[in-house]
Amino acid sequence: MSIARDTTPAHHVGHIPLTALGLSLSSFFAISFLACILLGVILPDVGLHRPWLQFFPGFEWVTVRGVVIGLIWTQVYGWYTALILGSLFNFFAARFT
DSSP states (O other): OOOOOOOSOTTOOOOOOHHHHHHHHHHHHHHHHHHHHHHHHHSGGGOTHHHHHHHSTTOOTTSHHHHHHHHHHHHHHHHHHHHHHHHHHHHHHHHHO
16 A cells, blocks of 8 residues: 655646636625625715726726726636736746746
């Protein structure tokens, strides 16, 4: 009877799956965006729409079109972040481990 041993070095770092990272970040950004929109509806005088106007071109405050545009931008930013950050992490993890 032989005992299976883990031959992976303790310092080995795996890679980040870009699809899982992209879906996770995009979902997080979309949920955060919708939470901010909901908070803006509850507290309309706080001015929460101003950052969205800057970062989401075409965004309109509390319209169906504006929310859809905002959700599209959350997907764009989520996948952009995942592809750049995940690729850089995978590149450097492979080089320095």
